[in-house]
Amino acid sequence: MNLAIENYLSGLHADEATPEDILVWAWKTFAPRVVASSSFQTQSVPLLHMISRVCPEMPVIFIDTGFHFPETLEFRELLQAHLGLNIVIAQPELSKNDFVLEYGEELYRRDPDLCCQINKVRPLQCALDGMSAWVTGVRHDQTKNRSSLHDLETQISGVIKIHPLLRWDRAQVEEYRRHYDLPAHPLYEAGYLSVGCMPCTQPVLDVGDVRAGRWAGTGKRECGLHLDG
Ligand code: SF4
Numbered sequence: 001m002n003l004a005i006e007n008y009l010s011g012l013h014a015d016e017a018t019p020e021d022i023l024v025w026a027w028k029t030f031a032p033r034v035v036a037s038s039s040f041q042t043q044s045v046p047l048l049h050m051i052s053r054v055c056p057e058m059p060v061i062f063i064d065t066g067f068h069f070p071e072t073l074e075f076r077e078l079l080q081a082h083l084g085l086n087i088v089i090a091q092p093e094l095s096k097n098d099f100v101l102e103y104g105e106e107l108y109r110r111d112p113d114l115c116c117q118i119n120k121v122r123p124l125q126c127a128l129d130g131m132s133a134w135v136t137g138v139r140h141d142q143t144k145n146r147s148s149l150h151d152l153e154t155q156i157s158g159v160i161k162i163h164p165l166l167r168w169d170r171a172q173v174e175e176y177r178r179h180y181d182l183p184a185h186p187l188y189e190a191g192y193l194s195v196g197c198m199p200c201t202q203p204v205l206d207v208g209d210v211r212a213g214r215w216a217g218t219g220k221r222e223c224g225l226h227l228d229g
Helices: 001-012 019-030 043-052 071-084 096-103 114-126 170-179
Strands: 032-039 057-063 086-090 133-135 152-154 160-163
Touching: 019 032, 019 043, 019 133, 019 160, 032 114, 043 071, 043 170, 057 114, 096 114, 114 160
Parallel strands: 032 057, 032 133, 057 086, 133 160
Antiparallel strands: 152 160
16 A cells, blocks of 8 residues: 555544645645646635645646636636635647647547547646645545545556545535635536536536536546546
């Protein structure tokens, strides 16, 4: 077992640790070789707020795929100003124009897995180069794949993935946001409970599956960032 995971399991019991405890441990253990990532949607807000409170220097990676809603970019700016986050923008190797020239229009319809691989997974892999740990906001209640994740996971690359909010549910996210009077993504009230790239996101009618609006009608639920165990 990885030494960091052994230390974690012996010194910090995940069942009792708060997300803030886990963030403090992650920063103390791995800084400066630890980053968080965020898609800057409503459900991202508690983790971002906690980072601003307990480890404000931790870089927060935002993957600018070139296909985001303008409202997401505005929300990212708002949260940066409000919380003073250390945001790092990760971009694909190809500009959006060059990407369309090479792969044609609407690759996201023809082959969304390839589109996500080029515009999301690879930029994040580059941003994680040289890092020891990566903090995410994923939760058990989000998808079937995520329901079986562990607090700490070692990636094939060796990077340790840390999920401080793994055991939280949507109600706790909302309660935290209300308690601290934190803003929601501008599209939240219109039914965008989970927001990804504009061409691949629709409002959700069934609140029991908040990611139903992501790649709707394709069966795809994950972009690939969280599929490497
Ligand atoms: S979410 Fe859609 S547009 Fe964004 S990278 Fe994936 S397939 Fe492409």
